[in-house]
Amino acid sequence: MSDDTVIAEPLMTEPAVDRRVGVLLPLPLGGTPGGIYDYRCPAHLQLQPGDFVEVPLGKRSLIGVVWQEGNGDIAANRVKDVIARLDVPPMPEVTRRFVDWVSSYCMAAPGAVLRMAMSVADAFQPPRSLTTWRCSEAAMSSAEKLSPQRQRVLAALRERPPMQSTELAKEAAVSVSVIRQMAERGLIESVAMPLPLPFGEPDQARQGPLLSPEQQYAADRLCEAVRADSYSATLLDGVTGSGKTEVYFEAIAACLAQGKQALVLLPEIALGAQWLRRFEARFGALPAQWHSELTGLERRLTWRAVLYGKAKVVVGARSALFLPYPDLGLIIVDEEHEAAFKQEDGVIYQARDMAVVRAHLGQIPVALASATPSLESLTNVESGKYRALHLPDRHGGAQLPSMHLVDLRRDKPPRSSWLSPTLLAALEQTLAAGEQALLFLNRRGYAPLTLCRDCGHRLQCPHCTAWLVEHRFHQRLQCHHCGFSTQMPSSCANCGSTGGFAACGPGVERLAEEAAMRFPETRRLVLTSDTVTGPAKAAELVRAIQDREIDLIIGTQIIAKGHHFPDLTLVGVVDADLGLNGGDLRAAERTFQLLHQVAGRAGRGSKPGQVYLQTYDPDRPVMQALASGDREGFLAAEADDRAMVGMPPFGRLAAVIVAGSQEAAVDDLCRDLARSMPQMEGVSILGPAPAPLAVLRGRHRRRFLVKCRRDVAPQAVLRRWLDGKGRKGDPAIQIDIDPYSFM
Structure with a gap:
């Protein structure tokens, strides 16, 4: 205990x-x-x-x-x-x-x-059971002559534990009706058995792979933290392909040896197929999983198993942090820099930060793993709040890929094309050599904007201030913010023209169309959240890539994290500038992280990798840092820029979002809030201003931004300011502490 x-x-x-x-x-x-x-x-x-x-x-x-x-x-x-x-x-x-x-x-x-x-409403119901069958005493002592079918059933039950009807019928090569008749005659009797758990019992004593000296040193330090039985926070900072997963698997083994539970948080659990296979190979069983794709029964069994301490290792999305662990001994946050750990609806929280809090409350270690750590975590290392373990080299002697900037102002793609001559030549060479390639574009669908050819009218979501995205594969227009979907109209709602609509800009589907035209014999796969519909589908697609059934992958950010494809040697980033638009204070940092991660998919085996970044502004600091591999220099400059203006992690932010169905009521509440803004040292409040998505799901939205000095808690400011103001109803006030999205 x-x-x-x-x-x-x-x-x-x-x-x-x-x-x-x-x-x-x-x-x-x-x-x-x-x-x-x-x-x-x-x-x-x-x-x-x-x-x-x-x-x-x-x-x-x-x-x-x-x-x-x-x-x-x-x-x-x-x-x-x-x-x-x-x-x-x-x-x-x-x-x-x-x-x-x-x-x-x-x-x-x-x-x-x-x-x-x-979160599981029926987890408190009495445990369900399975009906299985075993030989009865009457059958054992019966002198009655039995048919060959019935003899096979009894023989199967004598050799094996009780079985369900369908399993027993299959084993004995009889129909289920034979089982039912034998039960009626008292030849077999029912036995209630507990439902099998949807996970196994991991064996911490199994031998893991041989680690390099650097990996072994990091693993030993993490294991020491586990055995210390006290709080600690460690940043496991290793380049892509350096073996961070195998290192923290050793800490999980140490945790299991202590008789405690371990939790691993992943940003995209639906894409954890390779991770799960690696875990099973290391520990001989699958861990308990926790994510939205589980069936109701799986969620019920897993929640209860956690509460009873039977689920020894849980891997899950951010919500897994709130499961009722009776004896949690270790938390791992993999890809700790990922924005997917931020919950934007309901209770708004950052799972990475809350994982550190949960570890501190439980006096247990937490390890944050990443090849591109967040500026927040690196700042905590510098201040001594976290310690850092470094893995500077790829495992097995593999080399980091060569990076090339493609200046689209000079190396222009042909008309109606999105791939530069330089990238096309590299693709042709890679595919001709029988190696795999990846084209990365972080934009789902066929085109981000569709407009009328005659009057220029843009097709917009009726519920949001967002353009409808054409998904040509499904013959639909879709809003990626509220989920609204409709067919392509036959005529323009603005001018009535039937001259057709023009698709503006590329999405991955349009990129796949170009690839099909240029490389018709190549086996292609589009990998997005639209095609990866759950863990089973993800596992199937990952297997197809690993088994070399795919030559060219065309994907969004879900392909950027954690995958290991040894034969993938070329990555082409179609629009490296895409994430730099808008007013997000973390835009450059996120772009560096995302492109560094996707670049890390290349050259992870014995063959060297090449990465081509297509950009209209190759002189930007983030592009130069990616090309040179100067992560430290880029992050130091980014830190200086934020420190100068008191932005996180050198200051505190909170967002106040006012949303309602009636625009006038929203504006009235905003004026009331603006009149009562507190005047406090170290605090400035900006707004109200229309949110970039001024209408979302039919609700009008305005934003205030509360900016505080690092030593000033925004919660105290907000409680003083919003006390007595309507937090619910219409319009409602929503609070986002430490905002990541400014939409």
């Missing part, structure tokens, strides 16, 4: 006439301090903090968690009884502290945070 485990005492040891407990419900409710509601505890219940209980709320009943003692300031005739305590282990004390911390920091309702930790 770890030092931070708390054995909660009953709130009261003797029956009382009006014994009350404070219950937190998994709902975004306000109206009481902390959203906690008083309930009377019947005398036969001995409740303690963390107990899951069923309580009435209005005309329905809900499952909540006993959070504290009741405050006793509500009239007795208004307090309802707890209906029941559920027969499951209590929510761990560290999980409850984590819920409180996230709620306070992110300024979210505690019940909304609790809902993330109780």
Whole structure:
């Protein structure tokens, strides 16, 4: 048992006439301090903090968690009884502290945070079971002459554990009706068996691959952190292909040897097929998974297995951080720089940062792994908050790819083409040599903009201030912000022309069209979030690439992370400037990270890799840094620029978004907020201004930006400013602490 485990005492040891407990419900409710509601505890219940209980709320009943003692300031005739305590282990004390911390920091309702930790509604139902069959005593002693079919059934059951009907019928080569008839005659009897878990039992004693001296040193330091049984934060900083995964697998093995649970957060769990295979090869079993593509039954079994401590290793998306681990001993955040760790809806939080908090609360180690660490993490290393472990070389002697800048102002693509002569020549040479190539364009669909050829009218989403993206493969127009989808209209809504529409700019589908024209014999694959519809589909596509069934991959950012294709030797970035547009303060940093990561897919085997970056501005610092490999120089200049103006990580930001269905009401609330802006030293508030997406899902949006000195907490500023202002309803106020997106 770890030092931070708390054995909660009953709130009261003797029956009382009006014994009350404070219950937190998994709902975004306000109206009481902390959203906690008083309930009377019947005398036969001995409740303690963390107990899951069923309580009435209005005309329905809900499952909540006993959070504290009741405050006793509500009239007795208004307090309802707890209906029941559920027969499951209590929510761990560290999980409850984590819920409180996230709620306070992110300024979210505690019940909304609790809902993330109780995200499986039927997990509290009695465990289900499977009906299996075994030989009955009557069959063992029966003298009745049995048919050959029935004899085969009994023979199968004598040799193996109880089996389900379909499995038994297949094993004995009989129909299911034979099984049913034997059950009716008492020749076999049913046995209730627990449902199998959707994961295995990892074996930490299995030998991993031989590590290089640098890898072994990093692995030893991480294992020491695990065995220290205390909080530490480590940045595992290694170039693409340096073996970071195998290094932290050693820390997971050390964690399992301690009898504790381990959590690995991935930014794109649907694309973790290769990661899962590597884990299974290392530990002999698959880990528990946690992501949105799980079935309801898989989620139920996994959530309960985590709570009971049966899920020893969990790999998941950011929401896996909120599962109720009773004895978590290690957290790994892979690709820690990824913006995908930022939750933008509901409770807005940064999972990487919250993982560090969860580790600190539980007094356990956390490791952040990346080939392109975030400026925030590097700053924490410099300040001594994190330590750093470096892996400067690729595993097995593979070399980093050669980088080439293609100046599109001079090396212009042919008309109606998006590939420069230089990149086309490199593609032809690579494919002729029987090697694989990747064309990268971070833009889904066929074209980002469609307009009328006659009047220039642009096809826009009816619910958002965004253009509809043509998806020619599916013959649809789609909004990538709200999901609205429609067929291509036969005529222009503005001028009535039937002259047709023009596609402006390339998406990956248009790029695939050009590749098909220029390389008709090449086996191609378009890899985007539209074609990767879940983990199973991702595994299938990754296998096809690894087995050399694909010659040319055309993909978006989902191909940039973590994949290892030894025969992929060429990467062509079609529009390297794409992420630099707009007012995002992290635009240059994100562009460097993304393009460095996608470049790292090339040359990971024995063959050298080449990367071509097509750009209209090769003199930009980020392009020069990518070409020269001068990451440290680029990040130092980026840090200086941000420090000069007090931007993160050298200052604090918070966004206040006002959104509503009526534009006039939104503007009225914004004027009210503007009049009451607090005047505080070290704080400046900008706005209100229309958000770049001024209408999203039919709601008008305005933004304020709160900029604070590093030593000033924006939460205190916001609580003082927004106290008494409407946070819900229409219009509503949404708060984003440490914003990553400015849309």
